[in-house]
Every structure is written in structure tokens, then in C-alpha cells.
Amino acid sequence: MSINSYPDPALLRATVAEHGVPVLLLSCETIRSQYRSLHEALPGVELHYALKPLPHPDVVAALADEGASFDLATNGEVDVVRAAGIAPERCIHTHPIKRDGDISHALAYGCTTFVVDNPYELDKFLPYRDQAEILVRISFRSSDAVVDLSYKFGIAPDQALDLITKARDMGIKVRGLCFHVGSQSAMSYKHVEAIGFCRQLFNLAALEGIELDTLDIGGGFPVPYTEPVMPIDDFCRPIVAALERDFSGTRILAEPGRFISAPSMTLVSSVMGKSERGGTMWYYLDDGLYGSYSGKLYDHCNYQIIPLKLLEGEEPDERRPSVIAGPTCDSIDVIYEGQMLPELECGDLLVSPMMGAYTWATATEFNFFPKTKIVRVD
């Protein structure tokens, strides 16, 4: 996957002609091919698509057809997979913090594997100990990932054994361990290190007579936004070697979200208005930080934004430093400053590829700008 691949401009124009702007073009073929390449890079690993970056029914249906499994975190996500007719055995529930109603809702659906990372949470499973099984989430901090997912969740490795034995004493079945080293990891050595640590925890549990049989290596598989990333095969090779060394015979899961969904959507927005302020051109788009570009804030992600006419081959005479802002009344709603852009007119279309993960999913409807419509193109 190159960082410069865009959908065919004609398709973009045709979609806009039919559905208006702003619009997100969803490619389920891309979802499928991303799933396949990760599946090939991680042979023998059950891939549970994490719904959170893009909880769209068409994505779920395409992945179900590819044989994927699913990672759920909320009742809403449970409802999406249930509506898609997914067998509950193919799902795990990975939110470390749950209300009683979250547990019972997932159990009523038939999803029986849950994640726990502290003793208070364990107590909530006492009434469900005949049905529910636990993965204990371990915290491995990574300075290297764009989004650190061991800050808020995960038990310190040196406290994990106590939690596991406490569960045993409560009659709650612990199946294994899970971790998430952080989203958009640059390299996989953190995964490898975490796998080694988990082996040692498996060993310590075994010495207590507790045989763990499942390891969930989380997500974190990177995609190129404005910078190239390691090809997925190269990224996964050390992980596969570590799993082969330490965990052959153990059931291995992963929870990829971004890798599968990010490349699947392309945003087309348009210039709502323009202004020249202090010698700088300002362009106000009909989508912004409160909308599909919300990932710029929450996901710390930089997306490319390219005028469609440049993709169509137009050669601009000159480019000027420009500000690209969103449509809301809030001053924070500025997507980029200092972008070198050719002069744009009201109605001109702008294109952002790689807009499938943590974009639409985290958008708000501030100022009554509705969430951008998703249009499936294949």
C-alpha cells in the first residue's frame, strides 16, 4: 500500500454528483484485502476486528464473509454484530471497565469472553462465573506508539499473578492474557517484548497450577498516513517468530482495528467559503475537527488533504500558504495551517484518503453539522 494511492477521480466526482458533499466513500474490497494481508502476515492468529475505529455494518458483513472474528467493547457494538448474524463464539468483549448491564447484555447475546484488569472489576463477574471467562489485560507502556493504550488500562505485570490467583479462588475462569501496546506502533519490538513477558506470566501461573490457554496480542498494526510505515509482513515477522518460540499450542488472538479499516474510506469535502485574512488564504470546508477530521485531535493523526483538481492533473500556476478550517463556529476547528495550496474556489472538492479509522466513529454533530454520510462504493 503506497501512501499516494487515491480512488479514481471520476468515481469521486460521480459519487459526489449522486450523494452530495461531504461524503465518505467506503470500499469493502479494501476491508477484505487488508484483512487478508494481515491474516497472511499472522498465520494461525484469530483476527478479531475491533469495531471501534469503524463500527459499520457493511464492514462487519464483509469481514464476517472473510472468516474474521470480532472485538466488541460496548452494547452498541454487540448490537451491530448481532444484527449482522455473527455467531457470538466469534466475539470477545474487551472493554476493561464494564457496568453490570454491559456484562449481561454481552452474555445474553452469547459472547462469554471478557477482559479484566483489576480486582474491583473481577468482583463484577462473581454472579456470572458459570458463564463468563476472563482474559487479564497487562499494561506494557510504549513510548513508541502514536496512541499509548497502556496508560489508562492494564494491570502492572508484577500484580497480574495475584489477580489471576484471586480469580481462581473466586471460581472465575481465567483463560489467558491480553495486552495492547498502543495504536499505530512504528515497530513490533514492543509486541515481541510483551509476548516474552506474557510467556513468563503463563509460566508463573502454571506453577500455581493454573493453565492459561489463550493469548491476545491486541492491535497496533500501523498504516501509512503522511509517512510510510513498515510493510505489514515485515512488521509481523518478529511477532510470528516470538509466538512460535513461546506460544506454539496456545490459542492466539489479535484485535486489529486501524489496519483493517483506515485505508477503506476516502473523504471528499468541499470549500464552503473562503477569505483572505492577513495575507493568508482561509478555506472553510464542510467537514472539520468536530466531524470526520476528529481523529486529528483524538487519534493524533495527520491526514492528507488534496484538491481534487490536482488529482485530475491540473497544474496550478502558484501555491500560497493557506489555512484549512472546518465548518463550525469554534476557533479550534482548524485542520491545517500553512498548507501550500493553489487558489481554491467555493465548491471545489478536497480529497483525504486513509479516513477509515477513528474518523467518522469519533465525529460529533456540533452546530448541527450532521455526521458525514458513508457511501459504499464496492
Place this chain on the structure above:
Amino acid sequence: MSAESLHLWLEQTWNEQQSLRLRLRSCLHESTSPFQRIAVYDSFALGRVLALGGTITLSEADEAIYAEGLVHPALRCHSAPRRVLIIGGGDGSVCREVCRYPDVESITVVEIDQTVTEIVREYFPTLGASLDDPRVDLVIDDAHRFLSTNTDCWDIIIIDADSLHSTANHVVQPVPIGSLLEQRLAQGGILVAPLGLPAFAASTCRDQLRELAQRFATAAVYQFTTPSMIGQQWAVAWCSQERVPELIEPAPACTGELEYWAPDLQASLFALPRHRQRQLGLA
């Protein structure tokens, strides 16, 4: 169908670029313990081999070299080795070598996987028998945890593992294993710790050696080769605060016939080629 007709091979990977294949005659045992895959094969070149997690840790052809190579260079440099600790060592071969010394009073073997000792008793009975020596205390535990919860001291500590690092449990033990080993060594004690295969992983050997050199007045390196496994040239750290790797006279009593080690070999084991000295940061 016999393994021969299947052309069964066992591959040993040294690093991402190099591996060795061993032709097998038959598979005698395969199982998975809570800790690892355990297999016993009959091989054409090396006789019976024990493979843990797919890695050969013992072969009939070479086990004497490996075990003697870890035991005698240390015990023959100690005037009164009474208490010996073997970390790993569930296969019994290092223990058998220690048992040759009648003046050794206690041998503690810390093995994480009980199943290994059971399999060895079945398929390598002469090795397994050494664990039944009355002086032997077999402890089933994680070595790092054992060291951090124990307050005994030993005259000799032998790490029977592919490297010191591989026995460290980073998860639960805040104190580095090197520091614990230093604390658990008696006055005049000697620690023997394999660093790995320097031909394939020089930098990890060097890192471990550097750590040991910071703790011990003497952290010498010697090498020996288990030749049937092409490429298996081991670098081993020999560490002590008080002693140096020179043979003690009179030699402590040692029974039976050795296959590999002899007094006149000692000095040559510690003579390292120039490139190895450079790789290990010694020159």
C-alpha cells in the same frame, strides 16, 4: 509409517539468516507441558535428542561436552565446593557431572518444568538417575523467583540454560537476576553462566558479559563447542569475587572418567581468538 520414509527433519534456527537441519529417524515422544513443547527424537547423527520448544537442549552425542564444559572449569577451581546450585538443569546432565564430586554435600536443581524431569527419566535414564542422588534437592520453580525468595548461599552456581538472560523473569522480579546471583554466591563462590552463541548473537553475549563484569571482580569468558551441532560454539562467563579460573591443587576428588574436560584443557578454553575478544568487548 516410519519417520525415515517421511524424511523427517528438525530445524534449529540460529538467527533469521541461518539454521541447521537434523535428519530424524523417529519421534519417540511429543507432548506439550504447561510451559513448552517437549519432544524426544531419535536422530541419525546425534542419537537421541531432547527438544524443548523446538530447540535441541540435549543430544546423546554432545551432552557430555556441554555438561562437563559447564561443571569442571568451575568446580576444579574451588578449594571446597560443598553447596552447588544448578539453575535449569531438569535434564540431569549437569547434575550428573556435579555428582562426580564426593565432597559436594548438597545440589539444588531449580527447574521450572516438572514434565522435563519425567520425560528425561523415561528416555535418558542414566541422566535422570542423577536427580535421584541423595544429595540432590529438586525444586520446581521459576529460577528468578527462587533466587529472590531464598536466602541460602552456594559455593558454585551453574546456569544450565542457553543464556543468563533467558532465565531472567522480567515480569515480576524488580531485582535483576545478575544482582541476585551475586548475593546468593558464598564467599569464594563461582558463578558459571552461558552467554549464548557469539557467532550468531555477539551483541547479546557482550551485553550480558558487560553486566556481569560490573558485578564480579573476575568475569572471564571461555568457549567450548558442541561439534555435532554445527555452529554451536558456546561463550560462557566464569565469575567470582575472590577466585580466578586457575586449577586448585590438590584437585578436589572427582570420580569416573570424563569424556571432554581435562586439566590440561582448562587454560586453552579461556584463550579467545582475537575476533571473539573484539565481539565481546574484551579487546
